[in-house]
Amino acid sequence: MTVIENMSFEVADGDYLCIVGENGSGKSTLVKALLSLKKAEKGSIEFGEGLKKNEIGYLPQQTMAQKDFPASVYEVVLSGCLNSRGIRPFYSAKERKKALETMELLGITDLKNRSYRDLSGGQQQRVLLSRALCATKKLILLDEPVAGLDPIVTAELYDLIEKINKSGVTVIMVTHDLSAAVKCSRHILCMTENEWFFGSREEFLKSKFSDFMRGSEAGD
Amino acid sequence: MKRVIEVFSEIFSSPILVRALVVGILVSLCAALLGVSLVLKRFSMIGDGLSHVGFGALAIAAVMNLAPMAVAIPVVLIAAFLLLRLSNNGKIKGDAAIAMISTGALGIGVMAVSMSKGANIDLNSYLFGSIMSVNSEDVVISVILAVIVLFMFVFFYTKIFAITFDESFAKATGTAANIYNMLIALLTAMTIVIGMRLMGSMLISSLIIFPALSSMRVFKSFKSVTICSGIISILTFLAGMVISYVAETPCGASIVCVNTLTFLIFFIVGKIRKTA
Numbered sequence: 001m002t003v004i005e006n007m008s009f010e011v012a013d014g015d016y017l018c019i020v021g022e023n024g025s026g027k028s029t030l031v032k033a034l035l036s037l038k039k040a041e042k043g044s045i046e047f048g049e050g051l052k053k054n055e056i057g058y059l060p061q062q063t064m065a066q067k068d069f070p071a072s073v074y075e076v077v078l079s080g081c082l083n084s085r086g087i088r089p090f091y092s093a094k095e096r097k098k099a100l101e102t103m104e105l106l107g108i109t110d111l112k113n114r115s116y117r118d119l120s121g122g123q124q125q126r127v128l129l130s131r132a133l134c135a136t137k138k139l140i141l142l143d144e145p146v147a148g149l150d151p152i153v154t155a156e157l158y159d160l161i162e163k164i165n166k167s168g169v170t171v172i173m174v175t176h177d178l179s180a181a182v183k184c185s186r187h188i189l190c191m192t193e194n195e196w197f198f199g200s201r202e203e204f205l206k207s208k209f210s211d212f213m214r215g216s217e218a219g220d
Numbered sequence: 221m222k223r224v225i226e227v228f229s230e231i232f233s234s235p236i237l238v239r240a241l242v243v244g245i246l247v248s249l250c251a252a253l254l255g256v257s258l259v260l261k262r263f264s265m266i267g268d269g270l271s272h273v274g275f276g277a278l279a280i281a282a283v284m285n286l287a288p289m290a291v292a293i294p295v296v297l298i299a300a301f302l303l304l305r306l307s308n309n310g311k312i313k314g315d316a317a318i319a320m321i322s323t324g325a326l327g328i329g330v331m332a333v334s335m336s337k338g339a340n341i342d343l344n345s346y347l348f349g350s351i352m353s354v355n356s357e358d359v360v361i362s363v364i365l366a367v368i369v370l371f372m373f374v375f376f377y378t379k380i381f382a383i384t385f386d387e388s389f390a391k392a393t394g395t396a397a398n399i400y401n402m403l404i405a406l407l408t409a410m411t412i413v414i415g416m417r418l419m420g421s422m423l424i425s426s427l428i429i430f431p432a433l434s435s436m437r438v439f440k441s442f443k444s445v446t447i448c449s450g451i452i453s454i455l456t457f458l459a460g461m462v463i464s465y466v467a468e469t470p471c472g473a474s475i476v477c478v479n480t481l482t483f484l485i486f487f488i489v490g491k492i493r494k495t496a
Contacts (some may be wrong), residue, residue, distance in 0.1 A: 035392040054394030060386065065262050071385055072441035079382040083393035089375040115440035135393045 009189050009198040011172060013048070013138075016165045018181035019174045021191030027174050030191075031143055034172070054083040057132030057140035057169075061147060062124065068117045073127050076116055077103055080134025095134075102133040105167075106160060122153035129160065133169070140164065142173040146180070158184055182210075227462050240351040240418060240471070243358050244457050246366040247415035251427035252453030253373050254408050256446050257384045259432040265318045266303050266405065267425040270412045272322035272329075273299040275346055275421035279329035283336040289357065292413045299325075300409035304401060349420030349472035351464075362414050369407055373446070376400070381442050419472040427453060430479035437483075437490035456482055 011017050021027050032038035034045060035058055057080070080102075081095040103109050106126045111119065116127060125145060132140050142161065146154040158180055165171045175181055181188060188204040190197040197209040204210055231237040251267075258264050274296045281291035299321065306317040333343050345353060373380065382390040383397045391397045408428070415424045435448035460475030467474070 035388075037388065037391055054392070056392060058389055058392040060388045060392075063386075065260065066386065069260060069385060070436050070440055070442060070445045071381070072443075075381060075442050076385060079378065079385060079390075080393070082378060082382050082390070082395060085378070089378065091378065113441075118440070131389070 007191075007196045007198075008043070009187075011139075011170060011187070014165070014168055014170055015187060016162075016171045016185045017173070017187045017189060018185035019172065019189045019191070020176070020178055020181050021189075022193060025191040025193055027191060028143070031141060031174055034141060055136050055138060057134070057136035059125075059128050059132045059140065059142040059145055061143050062128075066116075071116045073103075073108060073111045073114050073116060073119070074099065076127050077130045077134060080131035083135050099130075099134055102130045105133070105164075106130045120153075121149050122157065125149065125157055126160070129157075129164075133164065137169065139170040139172065142171065142175075144174055144176065146175070146177060154180075223466075224462060227465055231461070231465060236352060236354070237465075239356065239359055240354045241461065243354050243362045243414065244418055244461065244471075245454055246362040247411055247418070248427055248431075248453040248457040249450050250362075250366055250369040250407065250411045251415060251424075252431035252449040253369055253446060254404055254411060255428035255432040256435075256442075256449050257380055257404055258408065259429060259436075260384050261387075263304075264425070264429050265315055266300070267408060267412060267428040269303055269318040269322040270296055270300055270409055271416055271421045271424045273325040274413050274416045274424075276325035276329035276332075278346060278416070278421075279332045283332045288417075289361070289413070292416075293410065296409040296413050297406055300405040301402070304405045345417075345420070347420050347422050348470050349416070349418050349423060351418065351471050353417040358414055358417070361410075365407070365410050365414065369411075372403065372407070377443075377446075380404075385442070419475065420470075423472040423476050426476045426479055427457075430476075430483055431456070434479070434483045434486040437486040438493065452479075452482060 009017075019027055019030065029038065035056060036045075078091055078095065078099045081091060081098060084095070085091070100109070100112075103112065106129055108123065108126050108130060111123060111127070116124065119127065129140075129142075129145070132142075145161070146157055149157065154177075161171060161173065162184060173181075173185070182201060182205065185201055187198070187200055190204065190209045192209070195209075197204065197207055199207070231241060255264070255267070258267060274292050277292040277295035278288050281288045303318060303321065329346075330343070333346075342350070379390070379395055379400060382393075382395055383400050387397050387401075411428075412424050415427060419427060431449035431453040432445070434452055435445045439445045439448050456478045457475055460478045461471060463469065463478065464471040464474040
């Protein structure tokens with residue numbers, strides 16, 4: 001099934017793009033295509049200079065199996081370094097240092113030896129975000145990062161994402177939360193069942209999509 | 221303690237029991253290591269399904285007078301491949317498909333055995349295992365298998381962790397998750413076929429599931445869970461062997477009982493730790 005046709009957009013270095021849209025409009029498919037987990041039916045995804053396919057830090061939606069997974073926080077974060085390893089079997093001192101640095105940045109250093117399954121939802125998201133940062137210096141892709149979190153934790157997480165963006169990492173975030181998208185992002189890609197919009201935040205606010213999405217949000 | 225040493229010296233004086241001991245320890249270790257990944261990925265039913273398919277294959281091989289391993293190994297490997305495909309395919313419900321395949325294979329196996337009146341086949345030992353059925357060929361295969369599994373868990377440990385914890389992240393960052401999944405399924409199939417004759421096809425999947433579940437009650441990191449599963453598995457196997465020898469009970473069932481008890485102990489310890 002073709003979800004959406006003839007859509008094109010681009011993301012510049014250091015940008016903050018939010019992808020918003022209705023359920024079933026193809027957001028998840030787009031994410032999978034960006035990560036090369038799925039092939040786009042037509043068209044292509046081009047990576048600019050210096051960005052390799054496997055250098056995207058990805059924050060997936062959590063699965064049920066993960067919620068009671070016995071793994072220490074450090075093990076999870078460190079697994080983000082895997083893409084730069086090739087087939088070498090053990091982590092190097094450099095990678096261990098990188099894992100510790102990203103944990104420091106996200107304020108989870110004191111959780112290092114805690115078990116992932118014992119953490120709160122917000123802490124788990126920080127751990128996964130920290131893992132995503134280990135996988136990249138350039139681009140992170142967040143799929144519904146605040147799903148199921150309470151408002152305070154949500155706000156903290158948005159602050160962290162902004163901090164990451166300011167440090168020079170490009171952010172692409174898929175979200176249901178239109179108000180957050182409008183508040184944080186620089187560009188917005190909006191997908192509805194058969195139309196799409198791509199432009200800066202200001203352009204989006206002036207467009208009909210802004211009203212349309214607000215309408216559907218109020219109707220939820 | 222003195223009695224235990226006596227029992228072991230008796231066991232070591234019998235070549236059949238030594239073979240069973242070697243195969244049992246190696247299979248227990250492989251099953252436990254692979255089991256950690258399978259249980260955490262919610263694939264534990266695959267082990268159960270494969271053992272039933274293995275039973276069907278062994279029964280048919282016996283009826284047709286073929287070498288049991290030569291039939292069972294390829295059949296179970298193909299079944300592992302298919303079951304993994306089914307589980308990955310969202311459209312067909314994996315659990316129902318596994319239940320269908322395992323009961324189907326069991327039915328075929330029982331039919332084959334009961335229709336061949338002339339052949340001397342002990343259904344009971346197929347279903348619930350027998351120490352006597354372990355031969356020197358099994359020893360060779362289990363040594364090779366254990367070397368492969370251990371090699372994989374030492375050198376690809378980081379990748380196994382990443383795939384078990386989060387397959388889509390692992391794939392997105394360039395790990396060939398499907399190859400590792402397939403490798404784990406195929407090694408599981410081999411482990412089951414070899415362990416099946418000792419443990420019985422009804423009971424072999426306990427070796428995959430119990431050690432992982434027990435150690436998950438108490439241990440909190442993937443590394444400690446993996447190491448602990450391997451140790452639990454070998455110790456429960458040895459304890460089960462001794463009980464089976466002394467009390468003259470079937471080996472497979474004794475091992476499962478020890479594993480059940482171990483699980484209960486770990487469960488209680490885990491609860492106490494949490495409240496403390």
